[in-house]
Amino acid sequence: MRDIPDSAEEDRLGRLRVHLETVQRIAGLGSWEADVRTDELTWSANVYRILGLPDTVEPSYETFLSAVHPDDRRRIARVHADALEGRAAYSIEHRIVRPDGSIRHVHEEAITEHEDGEVVRLLGTMQDITDEMQLTRNLIDTESRRRELLHRLVRTSEHERAQLAGDLHDGPIQMLTVAAMRLEHLGMVEADTPDWLPAAVDTVRDTVVKLRDVLVELHPRAGAGAGLDATLAQLALTVVPDLDVHVEVEADTSDAEDRAVFGIVQEALWDVREGEPSRHLDIRVAADETHLEVVLAGSAGPEGPASELLGRAGLLGVRERTEGVGGRCTAEAEDGTVAVRCLLPRVDRRAVAARG
Helix, strand or coil, X not given: CCCCCCHHHHHHHHHHHHHHHHHXXXXXXXXXXEECCCCEEEECHHHHHHHCCCCCCCCCHHHHHHHECHHHHHHHHHHHHHHHCCCCCEEEEEEEECCCCCEEEEEEEEEEEEECCEXXXXXXXXXXXXXXXXXXXXXXXXXXXXXXXXXXXXXXXXXXXXXXXHHHHHHHHHHHHHHHHHHHHHHHHCCCCCCCHHHHHHHHHHHHHHHHHHHHHHCCCCCCCCCHHHHHHHHHHHHCCCCEEEEEEECCCCHHHHHHHHHHHHHHHHHHHHCCCCCEEEEEEEECCCXXXXXXXXXXXXXXXXXXXXXXXXXXXXXXXXXXXXXXXXXXXXXXXXXXXEEEECCCHHHHHHHC
């Protein structure tokens, strides 16, 4: 004799069923079960909602497959067949086409139950992930626009810096240099010169040196045409005079690449200057056919997770300058040292020459 549930038990089961359906609807999740031996398929209420079908439709694999986007049916049929043969459960994303023509993206997972080594049942879930996928696309588009804006800002900044450096070199520096030469010449040809003249010459010469330091910071190739290694060494001496710096350049670089490297190194030096004191900094620039690599390695302050290094104020500037020219940065911290690697795309030197 079979026990018949009392009304309280029926009410409890009914509430659980309603609760489950409500949770599935909120989560955009449906469940299904396929009995392989009887070829019987059952869907929860939310599977009907996801497929856009009325609950009067008889569940069947053929009905489900007809709702799958035509371009995804072969893939779905293959993983379903593999599951029936006991080769693998599956987790897969695909599209469905509702009766009204709208397309939804769903994620399905299925597991198998066995008896005597044979698959007897498939249990699965179906989740509507259309909104999540659209959000992901929006985030990707937003990030792409952010990178493009940053790229434009960096290019604009570098152009203005180069123009300002050129104006500085061709204007005040040259005029002050000429003034110093004339004052020195005056001291040599005139017997009676004022006592303040030597000090004035020294002041003008000192001003020229300071302006040349500013010139180097603005634009690495605007001055006397020094190589990139010498330019970076001079930059380090200017920003952090007491820092032990070793520069190694193993690449033939264009002016545009020099400016990109210069900006990255400058941001790193400001991080050294404003952050924890560092004893040394190794700067290495290397290249292959497609990428330019800038490695900055030095002593670190109190170590934290490497993932946080590029969030520090100075190193954030390193990362943004790298991303601004389409590159990427990674950071590692170990045994009291930190290494930042910036990978930049190569600039087509012929294109640069053609534009210049």
